[in-house]
Amino acid sequence: MADIKPFRAWRYNPTLSGNIDELTSPLFDVVSDKQRKALYKNPHNSIYLSVPQQPDASNKAHLLLEEWKTKGIIIQDKLPAIYVYYQYFKLAGSTKEFCRKGFISNIRAYNWNENVVLRHENTIPSAVNDRIELLEKTELNVSPTHGLYTDTNHILERYMDEAILHPLYESEDYQGVKDVLAVIHDAAIISIFIELIKGKKIILADGHHRYEGSLAYREKMTKSNPAHTGEEGYNFHLMYLTNTESDDIRILPTHRLIKGINDFNEQEILNKLEQHFIIKVLDDADTANEIIVGKQWAFALLFKENTYKVRLKPEALTSMTWPFPDAVKKLDLTVMHYFIIEKVLGIPGKEQRQSNNITFDRSFGDCLTKVISEEAQMAIITNEVSIEEVKSVCASGYTMPQKSTYFYPKVICGFVFSSIKEEEFKSPVYSPF
Template structure:
């Protein structure tokens, strides 16, 4: 069962850096060049210099973004800008955010979690990974010896017993507060009572953990640990490299929200609703939803409000029309994806990718490419700018889908889930050597 422990995190000394809002950053995989520059300008101590140090002219193996990140880290530790906490803690983390005008509050806690190879324990992935991001994160781990950004883990707890126990250790404590570039309010408390820490470790030891976000970082942690073991550099079972920094959230937390990941596809020039309907009709029941913003609004409501995975919506940019498509039978997905389980085959993103894009519409495709967005407003803007030929709206996956597919040791198709908001970098760091 998962080994979940309190730890002595390394954190910013707010007396030296000032406002925490000036030193936080999103994780590396959602930072573009403009945001990177903005974060560089926010503070000379912003964690962007660690998480995603920018390339400089003349970079080499000896002088690179990774070596600069390590240099900043060492300097900030020597200067006392970063300090290790005096005692082990779980770090309660709260995020207050808005989506489509509604306010949500998500709560969990940072912990140090023992790394387990997938399939050999009770930590499960749910999405596929790519080689490039893992090589990038490994170079950063090797240079700095730190987990700089947390992995996002989910665990079943229908009564939220674990978080209630963690929060027994933060009564009457004042949180650190930071607001990020998206307006999300982030709060952090330290839970240090030894009795609480022991009880939480025992409760978590009985539960599986499903990785929501940070699969690349988790697999990189495993590789970093294995390389140290092969080199004879592990000091024993409690060596820091055997663990990773993880944010743990109950799957029943009321603020846990999975956004859909809609597809904006180029490569179908001139595609109209009539031609789309002809192509989809053998496998789908089809309904005209109207045109323009009204059609998009109906499409978003139909895909997000039904709770069903077999309902997709399509906007054909050439004529501005929106079409609802409901799968007639599971048989076609059983035939096209026999190597996957029933839960995988029933996902909206699986139906879209395997049946619609790779099968029914494939003969029309010319240099197909895809962008991914999560909100109806983003779809509207892209369609208005004619930045795609076909807008594909999918229903959001549920926690039940994540648990069922991961427990079966399968991974969802890429871009199946989007847990918003992202967990910040800079609130607490975890040394791994």
């Protein structure tokens, strides 16, 4: 099953990491233009490796990385390790503090058909190409993707809890989340991690583009290396692994914004919806997201002047012609993309991934603002996806609609970097790994 390895992380020089908050950055696919501009003001911020500036971005990242290594801006740890990573956070409207517990290691990059690492979403090709080019130039995994394993006995948590008592870093990130990193060097304990994960399948929660970038790069390098053994650095990928059985796995909803549809007409949309949905006018748009919470196949539709709650009639599901198993058909998001976006708005399912008419926003407030300001013609507000739904879809061998899940909080970039350059990847002679 899943093969993980400890690694010797490249980390910021202690003379810099005392202000680690100033060196971390959001992941490449969530960082805003405003955040990027602010982060670029610090010449040592990790944003320069994860989202290098155009033009010739990947070459710039490569040259800067070599400069950082030469000047000691970043230093490689001498011992292979597993890095424990805890994220302490709260959710809006709750006083409870959650703690998502996990660890960062290298993991073998498995093709999807090997059925070891399971995807639940499709990717956007242009974003994958960007990640391949950056990986090829730098030979560096700049930030870990997020994977899920299942262990009902919580065997690894006791070792992680012990390690986190002696943190390397503590930081408050852009999400308001407290990020804490610790390290495990003990070979006996690392072996327990390796053996436990060996018996698991891994659900890829976040980072599909980066993971596919690793797959593509591994394939290219394998073909070009006649002495390929399967143990070279390019066969591995950096991943943050958390337990699905934790109470602190949180998935936030991602809403759909619709714009640029010709002859857009609110009344015609409602007329078409009546065939399959029960429609209720809402007096207050500000609470529309709260009204649909926990209700299967229920959505809030925001227009400039009006707001509606719509809920699919149960018998309507049998009319869905998309050839999916029930685990996928019964998802709120599948219902949304089929009955609302395809059947009512007229955007065929095969075109939705590339459609300029659909954008995504996890903030209900942003959706409301964009509709009122006419930046969008309408918003479709949805419920969150459960971890059990993610498991069911992965087990079916199918994927969810794009942008189905937003695992919260996001992992940050800048704590550890993992090199796949052979002389930096391979374990030193004094290591049992």
